[in-house]
Amino acid sequence: MKFGIIVFPGTWSERDCYYSLHDVLGQEVDYLWHKESHFATDYDCIVLPGGFSYGDYLRVGAIARFSPVMKAVENFAHDGGLVIGICNGFQVLCEAGLLPGVLLPSNHLQYRCQWVDLRVENNSLPFTLKCHARQLLKIPISHYEGNYYIDEAGLEELESQRQVVFRYAMPSGDITIEANPNGSLHNIAGIVNNHGNVLGMMPHPERACEGLLGSSDGNFIWESIIEHI
Amino acid sequence: MSISKEDLDKVALSQREYELILQELGREPTDVELGMLGSLWSEHCGYKHSSPLLKLLPSKGKHVLVSPGEENAGVVDIGDGLAIVFKVESHNHPSAVEPYQGAATGVGGIVRDIFTMGARPIALLNSLRFGPLTEPRNRYLFNGIIGGIAGYGNCLGIPNIGGEVIFANCYSGNPLVNALCLGIARKTELVSSGASGEGNLLMLVGSDTGRDGIYGASGLASRTLGGDQELRPTVQVGNPFLEKLLIEACLELAQTDWIVGMQDLGAAGLTSSVVESAEKANMGVEIDVLKVPRREENMTPYEVMLSESQERMLVIVRKGNEDKVKTLLEKWDLRCDIIGRVTSDHLAVVKEGHAVVAQLPVNFLTSPPMYRRRSKRPPWLDQVQLLDLVSIPDVSSRQCNSVLLRLLAAPNIASKQMVYRQYDHQVMNNTVVPPGDDAAVLRIKGSGKGIAMTMDGNGRYCYLDPYLGGVISVVETARNLACTGAEPLAVTDCLNFGDPDKDDVYYQLSDSIRGIARACRELKVPVVSGNVSLYNEVQDQSIYPTPVIGMAGMITDVTKHCTMSFKDEGDLVFLLGDMIGDGLGGSEYLELIHGLVRGRPAIDLNLERRVQRSCVEAIQRGLVKSAHDCSDGGLIVTVAESCISGGIGFRGTRWRLKERRDSMLFGEFQSCILVSISPDLTPKLEKVVKRWRVPLAYLGEVGGSRLVVKGYVNLSLDNVEEKWRHGMADLLATKSSIDRTEE
Numbered sequence: 001m002k003f004g005i006i007v008f009p010g011t012w013s014e015r016d017c018y019y020s021l022h023d024v025l026g027q028e029v030d031y032l033w034h035k036e037s038h039f040a041t042d043y044d045c046i047v048l049p050g051g052f053s054y055g056d057y058l059r060v061g062a063i064a065r066f067s068p069v070m071k072a073v074e075n076f077a078h079d080g081g082l083v084i085g086i087c088n089g090f091q092v093l094c095e096a097g098l099l100p101g102v103l104l105p106s107n108h109l110q111y112r113c114q115w116v117d118l119r120v121e122n123n124s125l126p127f128t129l130k131c132h133a134r135q136l137l138k139i140p141i142s143h144y145e146g147n148y149y150i151d152e153a154g155l156e157e158l159e160s161q162r163q164v165v166f167r168y169a170m171p172s173g174d175i176t177i178e179a180n181p182n183g184s185l186h187n188i189a190g191i192v193n194n195h196g197n198v199l200g201m202m203p204h205p206e207r208a209c210e211g212l213l214g215s216s217d218g219n220f221i222w223e224s225i226i227e228h229i
Numbered sequence: 230m231s232i233s234k235e236d237l238d239k240v241a242l243s244q245r246e247y248e249l250i251l252q253e254l255g256r257e258p259t260d261v262e263l264g265m266l267g268s269l270w271s272e273h274c275g276y277k278h279s280s281p282l283l284k285l286l287p288s289k290g291k292h293v294l295v296s297p298g299e300e301n302a303g304v305v306d307i308g309d310g311l312a313i314v315f316k317v318e319s320h321n322h323p324s325a326v327e328p329y330q331g332a333a334t335g336v337g338g339i340v341r342d343i344f345t346m347g348a349r350p351i352a353l354l355n356s357l358r359f360g361p362l363t364e365p366r367n368r369y370l371f372n373g374i375i376g377g378i379a380g381y382g383n384c385l386g387i388p389n390i391g392g393e394v395i396f397a398n399c400y401s402g403n404p405l406v407n408a409l410c411l412g413i414a415r416k417t418e419l420v421s422s423g424a425s426g427e428g429n430l431l432m433l434v435g436s437d438t439g440r441d442g443i444y445g446a447s448g449l450a451s452r453t454l455g456g457d458q459e460l461r462p463t464v465q466v467g468n469p470f471l472e473k474l475l476i477e478a479c480l481e482l483a484q485t486d487w488i489v490g491m492q493d494l495g496a497a498g499l500t501s502s503v504v505e506s507a508e509k510a511n512m513g514v515e516i517d518v519l520k521v522p523r524r525e526e527n528m529t530p531y532e533v534m535l536s537e538s539q540e541r542m543l544v545i546v547r548k549g550n551e552d553k554v555k556t557l558l559e560k561w562d563l564r565c566d567i568i569g570r571v572t573s574d575h576l577a578v579v580k581e582g583h584a585v586v587a588q589l590p591v592n593f594l595t596s597p598p599m600y601r602r603r604s605k606r607p608p609w610l611d612q613v614q615l616l617d618l619v620s621i622p623d624v625s626s627r628q629c630n631s632v633l634l635r636l637l638a639a640p641n642i643a644s645k646q647m648v649y650r651q652y653d654h655q656v657m658n659n660t661v662v663p664p665g666d667d668a669a670v671l672r673i674k675g676s677g678k679g680i681a682m683t684m685d686g687n688g689r690y691c692y693l694d695p696y697l698g699g700v701i702s703v704v705e706t707a708r709n710l711a712c713t714g715a716e717p718l719a720v721t722d723c724l725n726f727g728d729p730d731k732d733d734v735y736y737q738l739s740d741s742i743r744g745i746a747r748a749c750r751e752l753k754v755p756v757v758s759g760n761v762s763l764y765n766e767v768q769d770q771s772i773y774p775t776p777v778i779g780m781a782g783m784i785t786d787v788t789k790h791c792t793m794s795f796k797d798e799g800d801l802v803f804l805l806g807d808m809i810g811d812g813l814g815g816s817e818y819l820e821l822i823h824g825l826v827r828g829r830p831a832i833d834l835n836l837e838r839r840v841q842r843s844c845v846e847a848i849q850r851g852l853v854k855s856a857h858d859c860s861d862g863g864l865i866v867t868v869a870e871s872c873i874s875g876g877i878g879f880r881g882t883r884w885r886l887k888e889r890r891d892s893m894l895f896g897e898f899q900s901c902i903l904v905s906i907s908p909d910l911t912p913k914l915e916k917v918v919k920r921w922r923v924p925l926a927y928l929g930e931v932g933g934s935r936l937v938v939k940g941y942v943n944l945s946l947d948n949v950e951e952k953w954r955h956g957m958a959d960l961l962a963t964k965s966s967i968d969r970t971e972e
Contacts, residue, residue, distance in 0.1 A: 009470070009473075009474055009561065009562060010384070010470050010473055010474075012385070012386025012473070012656060013386070013656065015657065015658075016656065016657065016658045019658055019674070020658065023674075050656075051386060052383075052384045052386075052469075052470060052473070054470065055384065055468070055469070055470025055471075055473075056384075056470075057470065110651055111379050111380075111383055111651045111652075111653070112650055112651070113383075113650055113651070113652060113653045113654055113655060114650050140655055142383075142653045142655060142656065144383075204655075206658070207655050207656075207658060209658075210658075212661055212672060212787070212788065213655075213658060213659075213660065213661060213672075
């Protein structure tokens with residue numbers, strides 16, 4: 001199976017995604033430069049990694065969405081291809097309209113890098129089929145703008161269509177204000193589009209692929225994708 | 230000699246230095262020449278006070294590939310064809326003037342020093358000192374500096390894996406911001422900074438040049454703060470996104486043979502960059518300031534040569550390869566311009582079009598006069614070193630609980646999680662031990678090895694005894710590494726002191742360096758790079774002499790690393806080492822509880838080495854489950870920290886280690902490490918320590934949910950953790966309403 005990792009100027013998680021997918025999980029991986037407007041080869045999954053695309057100077061993800069490569073990502077998603085946006089990648093997908101909602105600055109106005117527990121809310125997706133229902137995944141966050149927001153109608157639709165994939169949870173599995181690291185609505189950490197083939201999540205699964213680094217729970221997500229294809 | 234004192238002051242040159250210049254040139258210097266000389270002869274670039282003293286530091290070792298001064302940073306061989314490159318740099322004064330940008334550009338500068346050499350930056354650390362957070366100005370500096378470090382470093386995608394945050398009155402208004410960057414490179418891909426090869430081209434890459442940061446090196450870094458001058462324009466504004474592009478582009482360039490060298494633009498901007506790269510290659514350079522792209526109109530040659538605009542690199546391109554280099558840089562949307570060439574006449578020539586505006590011998594520019602003074606011991610030292618314990622009442626058994634809780638909540642001991650969680654400490658997927666432990670540990674992908682890294686300094690000890698303080702700052706850093714199981718590889722040092730023209734300060738500087746040198750020799754660890762920051766004073770009040778040591782160590786098998794957390798119920802806890810002296814001199818306890826900064830620390834270097842060796846051996850052989858350096862707050866604080874981070878309690882016996890309770894519980898002894906071990910392995914540990922002739926004292930066992938030392942301390946772990954975890958936040962929260970008026 002073949003992954004393509006998009007690289008914008010200012011992206012910095014591409015190497016971590018590459019290492020985890022290629023060196024840890026033994027997958028084929030290519031980097032895709034943001035100036036390419038179409039993919040030269042067929043990919044099974046496109047990854048939009050974390051970082052500060054274009055410095056995130058105007059608004060997170062706002063400039064990246066106009067990159068030539070985003071046209072290709074859009075087409076790929078419309079054809080049903082699997083797309084996963086992590087952190088800045090999630091922000092770019094929202095800006096590009098591939099996912100609903102927006103990511104605001106954290107309610108405490110600070111950057112946060114820490115481990116969180118994610119509760120799997122929908123395990124029938126290509127991204128989560130190796131997880132059991134309500135499984136907790138220990139995966140780190142590292143962001144300033146991760147405070148997911150959407151209008152009331154949109155939120156209702158997300159919930160009713162089971163598009164919320166991950167929520168920040170206590171180690172007990174409870175969803176509480178205390179477990180929420182950034183103020184996101186309904187403790188949302190990750191969502192899918194209504195076709196279920198585009199996932200955006202703030203936590204970094206590529207940082208949780210080896211026990212030596214503190215957790216290998218990220219592999220539940222990667223291995224789900226691999227099994228699905 | 231028609232120059233006014235005012236004009237000389239502007240470039241920080243003395244009358245005597247000006248006369249030297251006249252003598253050498255046989256004419257009056259042009260204003261551009263004077264500006265160039267002032268910058269390069271400043272303390273910041275020229276090390277004119279510290280250079281003779283720095284020669285005392287051992288810089289050679291079997292793993293050392295590049296020693297201090299040879300290139301932008303020191304280089305150490307770590308095997309497998311790889312080398313680590315690391316250096317620390319201060320940005321104290323810019324951060325005092327404009328905390329966010331001052332600290333941010335400090336990070337930017339040290340990162341450039343590393344990737345300039347062809348090494349990928351893989352870790353940042355920083356050592357910070359502030360005045361008490363009870364003062365609004367200090368809270369403003371604290372929030373701004375940490376925000377700047379986070380804002381810049383996070384955007385670059387380089388993990389910030391640790392350091393220290395310390396508070397003392399003397400840093401009010403003159404905070405210390407020492408940033409360290411560690412990089413890794415294939416030995417074959419290291420890049421020199423030398424401008425070699427006549428006719429090769431000097432290419433300026435990155436940001437346009439503006440009027441920011443002029444006089445940064447001479448005016449801001451080489452003088453004391455104070456007066457009513459508006460200094461903010463001397464601080465630059467950082468653009469981390471551009472720096473990230475420079476990192477990637479320059480590392481791609483480093484893998485080609487299109488370039489002969491790279492040199493970043495830091496203090497004194499284009500001046501130091503072109504002159505130093507010419508000096509390294511023993512060549513000359515000629516540049517035309519009209520070719521330098523500008524951000525502002527009507528800039529003079531003087532301004533162009535001294536601007537400290539950030540995110541600029543000088544690339545020395547092998548002639549004929551300029552188009553290839555340009556294409557590579559354009560891929561990263563980076564601007565580049567050829568501004569000059571390498572010559573063979575050993576002159577630095579600056580032109581504006583056809584007009585020559587400066588022409589000076591390179592080696593004259595890089596050879597400032599050296600100032601060697603006689604070191605005179607300050608008479609007040611005897612007085613502050615005197616500590617009469619008879620006049621200080623011991624703590625009663627009943628007071629031990631409350632004193633411990635006060636210490637745990639004190640800003641110098643309380644958890645710094647609220648600081649380091651603002652830094653991305655995981656990006657790059659190497660962080661095995663994150664910030665908060667004795668030292669951070671990174672794995673080196675593909676090698677099975679680990680690098681442990683930490684920074685440490687103790688200004689209070691150095692104030693009380695500069696020599697012993699210097700010794701201890703080195704051995705304590707090494708001890709922190711030993712607690713992870715790492716063998717020390719090399720040191721980078723940041724020497725923060727006051728005005729060296731004062732006898733007291735010069736004594737502190739020279740004695741601290743002597744102490745550092747002595748300890749480095751004892752531990753056989755070379756100093757491979759460093760930085761000197763002088764003139765750290767406000768209104769004539771000097772900071773504590775504060776040498777900060779950054780040290781890297783090697784863990785041969787990273788899976789065998791150790792942490793400070795207690796692990797399992799029933800494990801036995803021992804004190805490895807010996808409590809020499811009373812441990813109260815210069816201790817956190819003495820200042821916090823008795824309001825005294827007095828006495829002096831004690832150290833037996835030979836014992837210290839044996840303690841560290843035995844600890845590393847015990848870890849490498851898989852004997853101990855945790856190891857934690859005993860330092861600030863004393864033995865009981867050390868035990869509490871191992872409990873908190875392990876989430877498990879401790880049941881201590883009735884300790885009889887010292888006669889005085891305060892000394893035993895809260896005294897700060899060198900050469901002491903707290904270890905925990907599974908009971909069945911204890912005989913093996915006893916054998917190891919016996920061979921190293923190191924004492925081992927039984928303290929109790931891991932378990933339960935309380936922290937207990939029979940007869941003295943009995944507290945619930947929740948209570949202990951609450952105080953330690955919220956100490957910093959509580960301090961900031963209670964004062965936040967005042968801050969708004971400050972900003």
